[in-house]
Amino acid sequence: AQRVTQPEKLLSVFKGAPVELKCNYSYSGSPELFWYVQYSRQRLQLLLRHISRESIKGFTADLNKGETSFHLKKPFAQEEDSAMYYCALAGGGNKLTFGTGTQLKVEL
Amino acid sequence: DTEVTQTPKHLVMGMTNKKSLKCEQHMGHRAMYWYKQKAKKPPELMFVYSYEKLSINESVPSRFSPECPNSSLLNLHLHALQPEDSALYLCASSQFYGVKTHYEQYFGPGTRLTVT
Numbered sequence: 001a002q003r004v005t006q007p008e009k010l011l012s013v014f015k016g017a018p019v020e021l022k023c024n025y026s027y028s029g030s031p032e033l034f035w036y037v038q039y040s041r042q043r044l045q046l047l048l049r050h051i052s053r054e055s056i057k058g059f060t061a062d063l064n065k066g067e068t069s070f071h072l073k074k075p076f077a078q079e080e081d082s083a084m085y086y087c088a089l090a091g092g093g094n095k096l097t098f099g100t101g102t103q104l105k106v107e108l
Numbered sequence: 109d110t111e112v113t114q115t116p117k118h119l120v121m122g123m124t125n126k127k128s129l130k131c132e133q134h135m136g137h138r139a140m141y142w143y144k145q146k147a148k149k150p151p152e153l154m155f156v157y158s159y160e161k162l163s164i165n166e167s168v169p170s171r172f173s174p175e176c177p178n179s180s181l182l183n184l185h186l187h188a189l190q191p192e193d194s195a196l197y198l199c200a201s202s203q204f205y206g207v208k209t210h211y212e213q214y215f216g217p218g219t220r221l222t223v224t
Contacts, residue, residue: 032210043112044151044198044215086150093206094139094213095164098150 131199
């Protein structure tokens with residue numbers, strides 16, 4: 001079985017502060033991990049996937065197989081980063097398992 | 109056209125009504141998905157169509173009936189729904205449905221359904 005855990009329902013940070021959204025997963029094989037973002041009144045969209053190793057909008061995420069984690073990080077939070085963030089796992093192919101989500105609120 | 113579109117945006121229906129949700133994409137994708145998303149919860153997969161054939165049904169009640177008339181269009185027919193079926197229904201598409209390879213899913217804006 002595959003499982004994704006996001007321990008924080010809400011994360012509130014000040015503008016310019018570092019951000020770390022936590023994600024842990026459980027899967028017996030080699031998973032693909034993703035971060036999806038849902039801005040207010042906008043559609044769910046892919047932010048990052050671990051195999052691409054990109055930095056998108058200043059966000060990065062590193063897959064740590066030893067700790068089974070895929071935390072999302074950004075050194076300096078911006079107001080426009082406020083959104084719901086979902087960590088997701090694909091154990092094989094296109095069937096995605098989403099975590100429960102973390103609402104990020106960036107305060108001025 | 110690189111978007112998934114969904115109609116209607118909002119739908120209110122009674123428990124005895126029959127209605128349909130529509131999803132369309134013109135990206136040439138051969139896999140299409142229906143998800144259900146309750147407020148402040150993650151999306152839950154309902155159905156997957158691959159090459160216009162139903163590939164996955166996640167034990168969804170029969171009051172939800174999907175249909176894929178062609179490669180660009182996906183419908184969700186609703187009948188005799190319950191108030192607890194009120195949710196945001198998301199459609200998504202991907203180039204293919206991968207069993208071992210993941211293809212990026214593109215999501216529509218959703219239809220917000222209220223069952224009274």
